[in-house]
Amino acid sequence: MPKSIKLIIAILLPMVIGGFSGFLTANSINDWYTTLNQPSFNPPNWVFGPVWTTLYLIMGISLYRIWILPVSEDRDKAIGIFALQMILNFFWSLIFFRWYLIGFALAEIILMWVMIATMIHLFKKLDKVAGIMNVPYLLWVTFASVLNAAYFVLN
Numbered sequence: 130m131p132k133s134i135k136l137i138i139a140i141l142l143p144m145v146i147g148g149f150s151g152f153l154t155a156n157s158i159n160d161w162y163t164t165l166n167q168p169s170f171n172p173p174n175w176v177f178g179p180v181w182t183t184l185y186l187i188m189g190i191s192l193y194r195i196w197i198l199p200v201s202e203d204r205d206k207a208i209g210i211f212a213l214q215m216i217l218n219f220f221w222s223l224i225f226f227r228w229y230l231i232g233f234a235l236a237e238i239i240l241m242w243v244m245i246a247t248m249i250h251l252f253k254k255l256d257k258v259a260g261i262m263n264v265p266y267l268l269w270v271t272f273a274s275v276l277n278a279a280y281f282v283l284n
Contacts, residue, residue, distance in 0.1 A: 135196055140189030143215060147185045150177075152221045154226035161229060168279035184266045188215075193251055194259040214244035231281045233267035238274045245270055 149280050158174065192211055221241060225234035247265050253260025 132197055136190075138195045139193035140186060140198055142192070143185040143188040143218075144182075146215055146219050147181055150222040154222045156231075157226040162226060165280060166283035168276060168283060171276060172281075180269060184269060187262050188266060191252060191256075191259040191262040194256045194262075198255055203251070203255060206250065207255055210244060210248045210251055214241055214248050217241035217244055217273075225277065231277065231284060235274070235277045235281050238270065238277050242267070242270050242274055 188211075192208070195204060195207050195211070217237060217240060221234055221237050224230050224237055245263065249260045249263045249267060251260075252263065
């Protein structure tokens with residue numbers, strides 16, 4: 130498969146997964162979410178779209194950098210952990226915004242954080258840039274975890 134096709138697939142994959150998750154939860158964000166007691170440090174809703182779009186782009190580029198490496202057990206393991214953290218990323222929005230399970234979402238985002246940290250570690254072993262590129266993602270999910278915990282306590 131040509132590298133240009135791999136790049137397009139690698140970028141589209143997180144964008145589509147994130148976009149679909151957002152589509153499935155959009156109504157709750159404008160409905161149920163507004164009824165919750167909000168933490169004082171909750172950013173305005175308009176912040177989330179640009180941040181997640183940027184992070185999904187970064188994830189896609191880093192995935193591409195790993196995907197084009199020669200096939201190896203380490204490469205395949207790193208791609209597997211990438212896939213696992215993307216699955217967790219997708220379901221967190223559903224658990225929190227669609228199913229209203231704030232406590233379960235907190236447990237799930239902590240697991241997602243562990244998978245992102247693992248992904249960064251595995252990516253860095255193969256391609257230092259690919260690993261470091263995902264540090265903003267880990268930092269954002271750290272903030273999202275604290276925010277999720279605050280919602281759990283307040284509601």
